[in-house]
Amino acid sequence: MSLHSKLSDKSTRFTESVIRGMTQLCLQHNAINLSQGTPAYQPPDEVKYAAIEAIQEGYNQYSITWGAPDFRNAIAQKMTIFNNIPTDPTKNVTVTCGSTEGMLSSLLAIINPGDEVIIFEPFYENYGPDTIISGAKPVYVPLRESQAVNGIMQFSYDSSELRDAFSANTKAIIINTPNNPLGKVFTVDELQEIADLCCEFDSIAITDEIYEHMIYDDKPHISLGSFPEMKDRTITVSGLSKTYSMTGWRLGYVVAPDLLTDAIRKMHDFLTVGAPHPLQRAGIAALNLPPSYYEELVIKYDKNRKQLLNTLTESGFSCFSPEGAYYIMTDISNFGFPDDTTFAHWLVKEIGVGGVPGSSFYSRSEFGKSKFRFMFSLSKDKLDQAGDRLMQIKSKI
Ligand code: PLP
Numbered sequence: 001m002s003l004h005s006k007l008s009d010k011s012t013r014f015t016e017s018v019i020r021g022m023t024q025l026c027l028q029h030n031a032i033n034l035s036q037g038t039p040a041y042q043p044p045d046e047v048k049y050a051a052i053e054a055i056q057e058g059y060n061q062y063s064i065t066w067g068a069p070d071f072r073n074a075i076a077q078k079m080t081i082f083n084n085i086p087t088d089p090t091k092n093v094t095v096t097c098g099s100t101e102g103m104l105s106s107l108l109a110i111i112n113p114g115d116e117v118i119i120f121e122p123f124y125e126n127y128g129p130d131t132i133i134s135g136a137k138p139v140y141v142p143l144r145e146s147q148a149v150n151g152i153m154q155f156s157y158d159s160s161e162l163r164d165a166f167s168a169n170t171k172a173i174i175i176n177t178p179n180n181p182l183g184k185v186f187t188v189d190e191l192q193e194i195a196d197l198c199c200e201f202d203s204i205a206i207t208d209e210i211y212e213h214m215i216y217d218d219k220p221h222i223s224l225g226s227f228p229e230m231k232d233r234t235i236t237v238s239g240l241s242k243t244y245s246m247t248g249w250r251l252g253y254v255v256a257p258d259l260l261t262d263a264i265r266k267m268h269d270f271l272t273v274g275a276p277h278p279l280q281r282a283g284i285a286a287l288n289l290p291p292s293y294y295e296e297l298v299i300k301y302d303k304n305r306k307q308l309l310n311t312l313t314e315s316g317f318s319c320f321s322p323e324g325a326y327y328i329m330t331d332i333s334n335f336g337f338p339d340d341t342t343f344a345h346w347l348v349k350e351i352g353v354g355g356v357p358g359s360s361f362y363s364r365s366e367f368g369k370s371k372f373r374f375m376f377s378l379s380k381d382k383l384d385q386a387g388d389r390l391m392q393i394k395s396k397i
Helices: 018-028 045-057 069-081 098-110 127-134 159-165 188-200 228-233 258-272 277-287 291-314 340-351 380-390
Strands: 093-097 116-121 137-142 170-176 204-208 234-239 251-255 318-320 327-331 371-375
Touching (some): 093 258, 098 127, 098 170, 098 234, 116 127, 137 159, 159 188, 188 228, 291 318
Antiparallel strands (some): 093 251, 327 371
């Protein structure tokens, strides 16, 4: 019997994550891994103790499927104050197993066959499989790069291309700000343009704001859901993974208007039942950390950003200087490799550093074959070592 014939069509339409594959390759060759977006840091001690306490106090069974009440209260307070989105914990919040599940539950809650979803490209890898699983038709809008000046590139969309992407079939647009892989932070004018189009075409915005606390050079984080006209048509997805260095805890959440929340909660319930209850309790301690926690986080990441940006430009890469998140997208054309995957393997084996081939962030691999992404959530030691290795590139090609 051929088991191939038993597979669902959907399961054959996407592959294993390229990023996890690069991590395996780094392990095999003892390379420094600048590919996977796993923070190098630990959650604050008081948050870890809160998790231990919650287990000892008996929070070991299911919580309410859409989230423990006190955790939802803390999320609603944070959303109202930090994101400027008035949020009712009883009606607008769904706690999910990471923002990954939050995004998928949101799409499952709104997509019907034939619905289109606009995605800016390059995009976070998961959005491709998310559209396949939910049955949405992706419509890609390129974030185009300008000529590099002093080794630094810029990325923005073309307004007419964005308008052309919208149609009567546009159910939603996904906006990721700060963005992975570029580190682009959408400006207020760009968000206003997106808001206007959503209203004109009666579409929903789904925003992925997982890097909302990692923005550099004093730029503010702006949530599209805070625009008055977007109040009833925005689904905001975020989580605790990156801000509190707890990707393994799987705590995410979705904030949406009442009616959409009802549908998202149903999808979430039958996908996962709920996020880990004791960790939700500790999540309250995380969300209650003082402002200084967030200030120190940005200072720490900004140091890494500047260090890696220097190393990469000196090693011959053209770079997009990230305004947020912890990735640097580069152009590798200067090095003369046929494509990004060949470069990725060479870099791991000959230089001892891992990154992500740019093609994994594009709908068609040829769009990303001159691109390569590095991440900079690393200890100072590792970043120094990676820097020493990267500086050898020029002498080895
Ligand atoms: N969204 C973006 C843009 C990401 O880069 C990542 C992780 O790399 C996620 C979501 C996943 O977050 P979570 O751990 O909350 O599922």
